[in-house]
Amino acid sequence: xxxxxxxxxxxxxxxxxxxxxxxxxxxxxxxxxxxxxxxxxxxxxxxxxxxxxxxxxxxxxxxxxxxxxxxxxxxxxxxxxxxxxxxxxxxxxxxxxxxxxxxxxxxxxxxxxxxxxxxxxxxxxxxxxxxxxxxxxxxxxxxxxxxxxxxxxxxxxxxxxxxxxxxxxxxxxxxxxxxxxxxxxxxxxxxxxxxxxxxxxxxxxxxxxxxxxxxxxxxxxxxxxxxxxxxxxxxxxxxxxxxxxxxxxxxxxxxxxxxxxxxxxxxxxxxxxxxxxxxxxxxxxxxxxxxxxxxxxxxxxxxxxxxxxxxxxxxxxxxxxxxxxxxxxxxxxxxxxxxxxxxxxxxxxxxxxxxxxxx
Amino acid sequence: xxxxxxxxxxxxxxxxxxxxxxxxxxxxxxxxxxxxxxxxxxxxxxxxxxxxxxxxxxxxxxxxxxxxxxxxxxxxxxxxxxxxxxxxxxxxxxxxxxxxxxxxxxxxxxxxxxxxxxxxxxxxxxxxxxxxxxxxxxxxxxxxxxxxxxxxxxxxxxxxxxxxxxxxxxxxxxxxxxxxxxxxxxxxxxxxxxxxxxxxxxxxxxxxxxxxxxxxxxxxxxxxxxxxxxxxxxxxxxxxxxxxxxxxxxxxxxxxxxxxxxxxxxxxxxxxxxxxxxxxxxxxxxxxxxxxxxxxxxxxxxxxxxxxxxxxxxxxxxxxxxxxxxxxxxxxxxxxxxxxxxxxxxxxxxxxxxxxxxxxxxxxxxxxxxxxxxxxxxxxxxxxxxx
Amino acid sequence: xxxxxxxxxxxxxxxxxxxxxxxxxxxxxxxxxxxxxxxxxxxxxxxxxxxxxxxxxxxxxxxxxxxxxxxxxxxxxxxxxxxxxxxxxxxxxxxxxxxxxxxxxxxxxxxxxxxxxxxxxxxxxxxxxxxxxxxxxxxxxxxxxxxxxx
Numbered sequence: 001x002x003x004x005x006x007x008x009x010x011x012x013x014x015x016x017x018x019x020x021x022x023x024x025x026x027x028x029x030x031x032x033x034x035x036x037x038x039x040x041x042x043x044x045x046x047x048x049x050x051x052x053x054x055x056x057x058x059x060x061x062x063x064x065x066x067x068x069x070x071x072x073x074x075x076x077x078x079x080x081x082x083x084x085x086x087x088x089x090x091x092x093x094x095x096x097x098x099x100x101x102x103x104x105x106x107x108x109x110x111x112x113x114x115x116x117x118x119x120x121x122x123x124x125x126x127x128x129x130x131x132x133x134x135x136x137x138x139x140x141x142x143x144x145x146x147x148x149x150x151x152x153x154x155x156x157x158x159x160x161x162x163x164x165x166x167x168x169x170x171x172x173x174x175x176x177x178x179x180x181x182x183x184x185x186x187x188x189x190x191x192x193x194x195x196x197x198x199x200x201x202x203x204x205x206x207x208x209x210x211x212x213x214x215x216x217x218x219x220x221x222x223x224x225x226x227x228x229x230x231x232x233x234x235x236x237x238x239x240x241x242x243x244x245x246x247x248x249x250x251x252x253x254x255x256x257x258x259x260x261x262x263x264x265x266x267x268x269x270x271x272x273x274x275x276x277x278x279x280x281x282x283x284x285x286x287x288x289x290x291x292x293x294x295x296x297x298x299x300x301x302x303x304x305x306x307x308x309x310x311x312x313x314x315x316x317x318x319x320x321x322x323x324x325x326x327x328x329x330x331x332x333x334x335x336x337x338x339x340x341x342x343x344x345x346x347x348x349x350x351x352x353x354x355x356x357x358x359x
Numbered sequence: 360x361x362x363x364x365x366x367x368x369x370x371x372x373x374x375x376x377x378x379x380x381x382x383x384x385x386x387x388x389x390x391x392x393x394x395x396x397x398x399x400x401x402x403x404x405x406x407x408x409x410x411x412x413x414x415x416x417x418x419x420x421x422x423x424x425x426x427x428x429x430x431x432x433x434x435x436x437x438x439x440x441x442x443x444x445x446x447x448x449x450x451x452x453x454x455x456x457x458x459x460x461x462x463x464x465x466x467x468x469x470x471x472x473x474x475x476x477x478x479x480x481x482x483x484x485x486x487x488x489x490x491x492x493x494x495x496x497x498x499x500x501x502x503x504x505x506x507x508x509x510x511x512x513x514x515x516x517x518x519x520x521x522x523x524x525x526x527x528x529x530x531x532x533x534x535x536x537x538x539x540x541x542x543x544x545x546x547x548x549x550x551x552x553x554x555x556x557x558x559x560x561x562x563x564x565x566x567x568x569x570x571x572x573x574x575x576x577x578x579x580x581x582x583x584x585x586x587x588x589x590x591x592x593x594x595x596x597x598x599x600x601x602x603x604x605x606x607x608x609x610x611x612x613x614x615x616x617x618x619x620x621x622x623x624x625x626x627x628x629x630x631x632x633x634x635x636x637x638x639x640x641x642x643x644x645x646x647x648x649x650x651x652x653x654x655x656x657x658x659x660x661x662x663x664x665x666x667x668x669x670x671x672x673x674x675x676x677x678x679x680x681x682x683x684x685x686x687x688x689x690x691x692x693x694x695x696x697x698x699x700x701x702x703x704x705x706x707x708x709x710x711x712x713x714x715x716x717x718x719x720x721x722x723x724x725x726x727x728x729x730x731x732x733x734x735x736x737x738x739x740x741x742x743x744x745x746x
Numbered sequence: 747x748x749x750x751x752x753x754x755x756x757x758x759x760x761x762x763x764x765x766x767x768x769x770x771x772x773x774x775x776x777x778x779x780x781x782x783x784x785x786x787x788x789x790x791x792x793x794x795x796x797x798x799x800x801x802x803x804x805x806x807x808x809x810x811x812x813x814x815x816x817x818x819x820x821x822x823x824x825x826x827x828x829x830x831x832x833x834x835x836x837x838x839x840x841x842x843x844x845x846x847x848x849x850x851x852x853x854x855x856x857x858x859x860x861x862x863x864x865x866x867x868x869x870x871x872x873x874x875x876x877x878x879x880x881x882x883x884x885x886x887x888x889x890x891x892x893x894x895x896x
Binding site for chain 2: 003049055056060061062064074079080082090091095098099100120126222223224225226343345349
C-alpha cells in the first residue's frame with residue numbers, strides 16, 4: 001500500500017509585536033490569506049483546516065471559536081491541536097494521505113504581546129510536586145547548559161560564537177522581528193542572548209497531494225516523559241526518535257540536508273537539537289551553530305518566538321529556502337531540508353519533517 | 360488511500376462530580392488500559408496516542424495530558440476543540456490508521472473539571488472579550504436563545520424539552536457509568552428552577568469528570584475479534600458569531616447547518632440513505648434537552664416542522680432508533696470526553712457489549728458531537744459491516 | 747486508607763487584548779451614537795459589528811455603513827437565575843437585526859414588564875420592533891447601548 005505524496009503549495013509567516021491595529025483574528029487572517037494567495041488556489045478548493053494554538057496563550061477558553069473562522073474554517077472540516085505547529089502539520093499529512101481531505105490549510109500562532117509567556121510556562125507544572133517550586137521550562141534548558149559548559153572551555157567559546165552568529169542571522173532575516181519583543185529573565189548559566197525573543201508569530205501553509213515543487217519527504221514524531229528527572233539531559237530522546245522515524249519515512253536523514261531549521265527554546269536546545277537529529281555529531285551542536293551556515297540561517301529563536309507556532313515557522317523557513325525566496329539569509333540552492341518543532345513542556349513531544357525540492 | 364478503521368476496544372471511567380482518588384494521569388490510564396484490554400493489545404502495539412483535553416481552565420492545570428506521557432516514545436498529540444474534542448480526537452486517530460501511518464491508535468479524552476469550583480465563569484471566557492464579555496453569555500443562555508427560536512419557528516413547547524430530558528434520565532438508570540441516576544417525570548423537569556427562559560435546571564447537563572478511551576485499528580487487528588467499524592465520519596466548523604447565523608439563507612441558527620453538512624458527508628461515506636430505518640441507536644451530544652430538537656432534521660429523521668411530532672413518534676414507534684440509551688450528556692457531561700463517549704457507546708451497542716443498556720440487534724449506530732455555541736458539529740457512523 | 751490530598755489553587759493569568767483598528771473604529775462610532783456595519787465585496791452582506799474581514803468569503807470587507815437605529819428582535823432569553831459576576835435577574839438578552847444589517851447583534855433589552863415571565867416571553871416571541879437606546883455618556887464600549895421596544 002503506497003501513500004500519496006504531500007506537497008507544500010503555499011506558505012506565509014509574519015513576526016510582529018503589539019500591533020494595536022490588528023486583533024488576534026486579524027493577525028491570523030492576514031497570514032492565512034497570504035498563504036492561500038501564495039498557493040494560487042481558490043478558497044473553494046480547500047476542504048480542511050488544521051490549527052495549532054493554546055487557549056492560555058490566546059487568553060480565551062476554546063479560543064478556536066473566534067480564531068478558526070479567521071483561519072478559513074467556515075463550513076469546513078477544522079481541527080485545533082493544543083500542540084506545536086509541526087505536530088499539527090504531521091496530523092494534517094495523515095488526513096491528506098488517508099483521503100480524508102484534498103487540500104488543507106495548516107496554521108499556528110502565538111501572540112506574546114497579549115499574554116505572559118512566563119505565567120504560561122509556570123502553569124505547565126502540576127500543582128503537587130513542581131508548581132510550588134516555581135519551575136518553568138527554562139529550568140531544563142539551564143540544566144542542559146550547565147552540563148554542556150561543564151565539558152570544557154571549547155564549549156564556552158563555541159557558545160559565544162553561536163550566539164553571535166544567531167544574532168547576525170536574525171538581523172539579516174527579512175522576516176525577523178525588527179522592533180519590540182522582550183525576553184524573560186535568564187536562569188544561570190543561561191544569559192540573555194541564549195533566550196528566545198518573545199514576539200507575535202503567525203505561520204501558515206497550504207498542503208495538498210497535487211504534485212508541486214516542494215515535497216514533504218518524511219515525517220516523524222515522538223514523545224518523552226513529563227518529569228524532568230525522568231529525562232536524559234544530554235540527548236533530547238523524543239527528538240532523536242522522531243528524526244529516526246522521519247528518516248525511515250523519507251529514505252534520507254538530516255545529515256543529507258542542505259538546510260536545517262531546528263526549534264529549541266534556547267540556543268542550547270537548538271544546539272542539542274542538531275545533535276539529536278543527527279545533523280551534528282554528539283557534543284558538536286554548538287560548534288555547528290557557530291560555524292555551519294546550513295544551521296538555522298533564519299536566526300532561530302532570536303528572530304522571534306511564541307509557542308505553539310515555532311515548528312511551523314521552522315517549516316516555512318525551509319520552504320522559502322528550497323524555493324530560493326528566503327531573501328538575505330538564502331543559502332545556495334538547497335535541495336533537501338530538515339525542520340523540527342517541539343511542544344510544551346520543554347519540548348516534551350517532537351516532530352521532524354524532511355522536505356525536498358522536486359526538480 | 361483509505362484503510363478501513365475498526366474500533367477494537369473501549370474503556371471508560373465512571374463519570375462523577377469529582378474523582379478525588381485519581382490524578383489526571385490515573386484517569387487517562389484507567390480508561391486507556393481498559394480499552395487496550397478490550398482490544399487484546401498492549402501499549403507496544405499502539406503507534407500513536409491522541410489525547411483530547413478541552414479548555415485547560417476547567418482542570419486548572421495547563422496541558423494536563425502531558426503528565427500522563429511516560430517513557431514509551433509514542434507520537435503524541437493533544438486536541439482541543441471544546442465540546443467536539445472527544446470526536447475530533449477519535450477522528451484524528453482514525454486518520455493515522457486510515458493513512459497507514461499507524462496500525463493501532465490509542466485515542467483518549469479526559470475531563471478534569473472536578474478540580475474547578477465553578478464552570479460557568481470558565482465557559483463565559485469562551486466568548487469574544489471585545490464584544491461579548493460584558494453580557495450574560497453562557498452556555499445556558501446561548502442554549503436558551505436557540506430554544507426560544509425553536510419554539511417560535513418550529514412550534515416546540517416547553518413540555519417537549521421536559522419530555523426529552525425525562526427520557527434521557529430514564530435511560531441513564533441502566534447505565535452504571537452515568538453521573539446522574541434520576542427517576543424523574545416531565546412534570547418534575549418543568550418544576551425544576553427556571554435558569555433562563557425556557558430552560559429549566561433539569562434540562563441542562565451536570566459537571567462531570569472522567570475519561571474515555573478507544574483503540575482504533577487496522578483491519579488486520581480486527582480478525583477474529585468482535586469490533587465495530589467506522590463507516591463514516593465528518594466534522595464541520597461554522598462561523599463564530601451566532602448573530603451571523605440567524606438569518607442566513609443556507610440555514611438559520613436552529614437549522615444546525617454544521618451538523619447537517621457533517622451528516623450528509625458521513626452518510627454518503629457510510630451508504631446511509633434512510634436514517635429512520637438504518638440506525639438501531641442514536642447517541643446525541645446535546646448538552647441541553649432543547650438542543651436535541653435541532654439534530655432531528657439535520658440528521659434526516661424528520662422534516663423541520665415535524666420535529667415536535669417526532670418527539671411523540673420516538674415514544675410510539677418501536678421501529679425508530681433508540682435515542683441516547685446511555686442517558687446522553689444530560690446524565691453525564693465530561694465535556695472533553697462527551698463526544699468520544701457517544702462514539703464509544705455506539706461502538707458498544709454495535710458489538711453487543713452495552714450491558715443493561717443494550718438495545719437489541721443494533722447493526723448500525725450514529726454518534727454526534729457538538730462544540731462551541733453549536734459552532735462545531737461532528738457525525739460518526741458505526742456498524743457491524745466492514746467498509 | 748490513605749488520606750486523600752487536595753490542594754487549593756487560583757488560576758490567574760493576565761492578558762491584554764488588542765481590539766484592533768476595526769473594533770476601535772466601531773466603538774468610536776458608538777460614542778457618536780452610530781452602529782456601523784461593514785460590507786463584504788463578495789457576498790455583499792452588511793456585517794454587524796463592522797469588522798475587517800468576512801469569514802464566509804475569506805475576504806477583506808470594504809465600505810462601512812450605518813445601520814439601525816431600529817430593527818427586529820430575532821430571538822431572546824429571559825435570565826432568571828443569578829450567575830457569578832453578572833447582573834441581577836431577571837434580565838432579557840436578545841439578538842436584533844438592525845435595519846440595513848444582514849447579521850444580528852446581541853445586547854440587553856431594557857424597560858420590559860417582567861412581572862409575568864410567561865407573558866413577557868409570549869410578547870417577545872412575536873419578534874417586536876426595537877430600537878437602540880444609548881447611555882447618557884457613551885464610553886466607546888459595547889455597553890454604550892441597549893435595546894428598547896420601538
